Amino acid sequence: MSEGQAVRKAEIPATIESLQTDFRALGIKKGMVLLVHSSLSEIGWVCGGAVAVIIALQEVLGETGTLVMPAHSTDLSDPSQWENPPVPESWWQTIRETMPAYDPDLTPTRSMGKIAETFRKQKDVFRSTHPHSSFCARGPQASSIINNHALAYGFGEHSPLARIYDLQGFVLLLGVNHSSNTSIHLAEYRADFPSKRIVQEGAPITQEGSRVWTTFEDINVDDSDFDRLGEDFLHSDAGKVVQRGKVGIADCQLLPQLDIVNFAVDWLRKNRQK
Numbered sequence: 001m002s003e004g005q006a007v008r009k010a011e012i013p014a015t016i017e018s019l020q021t022d023f024r025a026l027g028i029k030k031g032m033v034l035l036v037h038s039s040l041s042e043i044g045w046v047c048g049g050a051v052a053v054i055i056a057l058q059e060v061l062g063e064t065g066t067l068v069m070p071a072h073s074t075d076l077s078d079p080s081q082w083e084n085p086p087v088p089e090s091w092w093q094t095i096r097e098t099m100p101a102y103d104p105d106l107t108p109t110r111s112m113g114k115i116a117e118t119f120r121k122q123k124d125v126f127r128s129t130h131p132h133s134s135f136c137a138r139g140p141q142a143s144s145i146i147n148n149h150a151l152a153y154g155f156g157e158h159s160p161l162a163r164i165y166d167l168q169g170f171v172l173l174l175g176v177n178h179s180s181n182t183s184i185h186l187a188e189y190r191a192d193f194p195s196k197r198i199v200q201e202g203a204p205i206t207q208e209g210s211r212v213w214t215t216f217e218d219i220n221v222d223d224s225d226f227d228r229l230g231e232d233f234l235h236s237d238a239g240k241v242v243q244r245g246k247v248g249i250a251d252c253q254l255l256p257q258l259d260i261v262n263f264a265v266d267w268l269r270k271n272r273q274k
Helices: 003-009 016-026 049-061 089-098 114-120 142-146 160-166 183-190 226-234 257-271
Strands: 033-038 066-070 135-138 170-174 198-207 210-219 243-247 250-256
Touching: 016 049, 016 243, 033 049, 033 114, 033 160, 049 066, 049 114, 066 114, 066 142, 114 135, 135 142, 135 160, 142 160, 160 183, 160 257, 170 257, 183 226, 183 257, 226 257, 250 257
Parallel strands: 033 066, 033 170
Antiparallel strands: 066 135, 170 250, 198 210, 243 250
């Protein structure tokens, strides 16, 4: 949605104050650990844009709350796997040899949206060290969530997603659906299904002060059925924990991460049979 479309679609502008009211009505409370996936344009026209959304979230969470957002940089990956867009095979080795190393401070996010990219740059925000699958966090639990993000199996047991699970955190889908819900990837690591396999990934990182191209193992994560999984969750008994509402004009869901992950583990086992 363009800015002009947002202006035409929204009856009134969203402000920091109105956003706080909407977040509280949705069920966000002080002290929560909250992982946010977002689309700024879906909220409507926001006075202050992404900055206003972040301020409103942090005000509602308070000093005891911890805000987390994805900061993925999937373009720092092996070019042999690129599809959007693909590049000629003759370029692959040049890319592997010259792509700048992942830098938590400098490397931008890719396809995470304006809110996540703005949050990444905020003072006192910590970012994990994974070159593909990093997360950013701010608040008292930030370091425990972000630290020790393993290179291999980046959405697995040694990832921020697993730490949020341990802390019984919540997921906010702010104008997006479950196809953006990275917590379901944690369930992919925990579930057994026939199509699950180990793949080799690559990325440029800094090692002992020098840029190197490194390779590491992961699983073939796949979000193509996450929307269907999310709909089944909403219509299940487990899905009764979901709180739904509007932030601005955006359709939103607030849910305990533990519940969606546990449901997804069972769902994936039953539904990914090929």
